[in-house]
Amino acid sequence: MKKPRLGFFKYSCCAGCEFQVMYFQKHVLETLKNFEFIFARMLLRGGNPHGPFDIALVEGTITEAWQADELKKIREKSTLLFAIGSCAVDGGIPAIKSTMPELDVESKVYADITTIHSIRPHAIDAYIKVDGYIRGCPPGERDLAEALSSVLSDKKPDFINYSVCVECKLKGNVCVLVAYGMPCMGPVTNAGCGALCPSMNRACYACFGPMKQANGPALARKFKMMGLSKEDIKRRFTEFGADTLEFRRALDILED
């Protein structure tokens, strides 16, 4: 069998996803063995960016116009394209700035903004159609392995879509929200991490982003009843989900 040609592209992010795929996850050797790496900034210091690609993995938030242009071209040259990591999937950390006007953020960070060409941050599916989402910050190993092995066997990947609570209960953790009153984001967050934080007796902070069926306002209301301040609730819902409808909707309840 010919090895699938893989391209790994990076936009605004920490590059942690590429490091996760190339160095840290359980299946590094099999990944390197089964795929032909055509383009990857970290592993190959670049490579051939023109493709074509059987599979493209794209990490990072789109925060500059050139990124959107390049992304569209990659889409055209790729049979399958997966968003990998919370930045590409949901906007992630870089999307926090969408809670403020662009100019305010820019002048907070840079003394001279004449060289800055930043635009409103978005997940990559705001610009192109995506074939699947490998969620997490860094991406969860289970969904990553599912994506790569599905490409190899030419099947539709079966990604996890339920809440962190499901994994938490499967593990038998005592619920930190109900039992200890911690403001856990697990009920609205997509699983995939194995309920890492509640297993360490701390609240989930939603680094896997919202699950599709999340009821953000209901959890925000619960947090309000628990006595969390408006600012605190806002931070929890915009740390990883500032560019998502599911979490943005939660802020509505803070108005009244």
Added chain:
Amino acid sequence: MTGEDIFRKFKKLIPKESFFSRLDSLAKKYRLFGPVNIKNQTAFREIHTSKELFMEYKSTMLSPGKLFIFRPKEELFRFHKNEGIKIEELPPVSEQQIIIGVHPCDTNAILYLDRTFMGIYKDPYYEARRKNTMIISLNCTNVSPNCFCSSVGSGPFLKAEKGYDMLLTDFGDRYLMEIKSKRAEELFNMKGKKAGKEEMEIKRDIENSVLEAFTKTIAVEGLDELFLRNMDHPVWQHTAEERCLSCSNCVLVCPTCFCYDLIDESSMDMKMTRRIRQLDACQDMRFAEVYGGNFRQRRAARLRQFVTHKLNQTVQYGVYGTVGCGRCITWCPTGIDLTEMAIEIRRSEKDM
């Protein structure tokens, strides 16, 4: 199933110490599970000595039946692909185990799971573990605010006569021990005062005083029809919208919820696939997904499914889907209460 063999149904008063030391002597041959205290909570865990047990517990987040008989997640078998496909069966569970201190609600929940997994279709994984598990039930004397077993006939004292091995009632420094199976008779043939009419009266008195401690009740008659008439009642919509997170905690902690999902996970070289079974939940969007999606797209429809499956549907097995343990209420992050929803519907019919 246990309890079918002929045995001497003895009832005795046994000093707690002797009961516990008997358990300790069984630890070599059996895996023991029971309620233990962890950070202000009680949970069923494997124990190595009876000293770890906390028998005065109120409730646990997860039920013993769904931890040690029907497992939350388990690998069923593997298949290997070379020239053809070869199935590798995983060795069936042969370990003998004893679960200690199972409350009546949870014992009834196991009997409910039996109807699903050992009814017309036998689930070999469940059946093997069920047969290898001794259940030592404990009548409940510690009622929690969310318990309503007394309304659905599953507690606080156990009425079922078979399907488990032993029933304990707390008599202070002694247990009233009622033997319900042959293997329990063999293992726990211990010295103790034979219990007679007098002890049974004391037992009834304890039961009556426990019954007074209940704060949550629900009138169950006519619930089936009530729900059928109110499939579009506003309570479904407003509870779902305002409070339900679709997080599935309710289903996962419910001792009678039996739905599961099958997941195949393949190795990267495509040579080996594991088939895994894990709990599924009707609150989830992907539950029972067919081409085009889940039939219950609306959050309210999914919430209604849970509540009605628990409180009506005596048609399914002739018993309620709920055993009144109150777990779904306690562990719902927003405290959604199925009994309150039923009461709200009933009240609105009266107001009409």
